[in-house]
Amino acid sequence: MVKSKRQAAGTRPTMMDVAAAAGVSQATVSLVLSGSKLARLTDATRRRVMETAEQLNYKFVRRGPRTTGQATILFIADEASTDPWMSLAFEGVRDKALDFGVNALMAVSHADADLETSILSSLRDQSILGIVYGTILTRQVGLPAAFGAHRTVLVNCYDEQGALPAVLPADLLAGRVATEHLIGLGRRRIGMINGQQGLDNPRDRLRGYKQALTSHDLAFDAALVKPGNWEPSSGYAMTMELMAQDNPPDAIFCANDLMAMGCFEALKQLGRKIPEDVAVVGFDDREIARFLHPPLTTMVLPQYEMGQTAAELLLDSAGGLTTGPNRIKVECELIQRGSTLGAKQLAGVAEPAE
Incomplete structure (x- = not known):
């Protein structure tokens, strides 16, 4: 067993x-x-x-509203989609809550303030220990006044005034770790295909990329940074642009795994070997990452751990331990696979199991 x-x-x-x-x-x-x-x-x-x-x-356990008076943590997500990020965060909340005998339930609001107010109103007869509010994209949020009556912790988002505790991915550190991993492999001309402009994650991952270069006395070259849109098509197109340069990169850091898929396709079409010619790192650790050829080295998006941390903050607050508003950054783990392994390591890598 x-x-x-x-x-x-x-x-x-x-x-x-x-x-x-x-x-x-x-x-x-x-x-x-x-x-x-x-x-x-x-x-x-x-x-x-x-x-x-x-x-x-x-x-x-699929949990719905309960009227027994048992303390409940309510998880409100701004969006439900084919991406599993909010489901993962909720599972972290739920598992931590169950360890303390607390119920957890999830609702989706589509970022509609009226709907969020209605959700809270419909649960006023229940014993609400607190609320976790999560967003698919890392961003600033403004919550309706109804949240003021409840302990609230934010996941993957933050409020402008900093009045609420927030749990966020450590994107800046992750960008630095990913880039330093490539530098540690001896790569010196490292490209980056970033995500959609104007969002927090791409901004911080780019800052980490720049910090890593500076720490290792490598000059930042703006020509090596290309804007993507999170989709494989942009990973493909931007890789083609990077590799068309007179001095193309020997490594590429993609700000998510989907763009890394497109990057793989472009490199293979150009006849470049991964990782011998160009090493590639992605971000998110989607399921597809381990089934690419070679499997993709990537940074984990720690939504589950973020959910657990948010639940801990609520439980601590309910127990009288209050540290005040703060922003907690949860580290993103590097998972090394074939797309950045050396020749000797590659020889010992087995094909992923189906």
């Missing part, structure tokens, strides 16, 4: 444990256990996740 370290220690298994034991991402576990039909997952992957969850005795 599969057994996680947490289980061996007598701790309730989490979605992270299921993902590690099944050899898939947290996003895949969330999509499979929620019954999503939108994700392009093989039957073998779905079956492996379900069997692993059963072996670990991981309980995935």
Whole structure:
């Protein structure tokens, strides 16, 4: 029987444990256990996740409103889409809440202030311990006055006044770590395909990229930074532009995995080997990252951990431990795979299991 370290220690298994034991991402576990039909997952992957969850005795519970008076953490997401980010954040909230015997439920508001006020009004007969408000994109938010009656923690967003605690991904540090990883491989001309302009994540990831170059006495070259739009098509087009330069890059940092997919296609069309000719790093750790050829080195977007941290802040506040408004940055882990491995390491890398 599969057994996680947490289980061996007598701790309730989490979605992270299921993902590690099944050899898939947290996003895949969330999509499979929620019954999503939108994700392009093989039957073998779905079956492996379900069997692993059963072996670990991981309980995935769809929870609706309860009127028993039990304390509840309400998670309000601004958007539900094929991206699993808010589902992952909710699972982090839910797992942490269950450890303390607290219920958790999720609602989607589509960033509609009237709908958010209505959601809170409909739950006034319940014992609400607090609210976690999350957004798909890292951005500034302005919440309706109704939130003022509840403890509130923000996930992947922040308020202008800084009046509410916020849990955010450490994008600046992640940009630096990704770039330094490439520098550590001996790459000296590192391109970057960034995300949609005007958003917080691309801005901070670019700052981290620049900091890493400066720390290693490498000059910043604006020609090596190209604007993308998060889609594979822009990764492909921008890679073509980068590689058409007289002195093309020997490494490319893509601000998300989807653009890295397009980058792979362009490099292969040009006859460039990955990573021998050009090393590639992505961002998000989507399920597709491990099934590219070679598998993609990437930074994890820590939505699950962010949800857990938000729940901890609410539980601490409910217990009388209040530290005041602050912004907590959760580190993004580097997952090294074939797209940045050296020749000797590549020789020992097996093909990903189906």
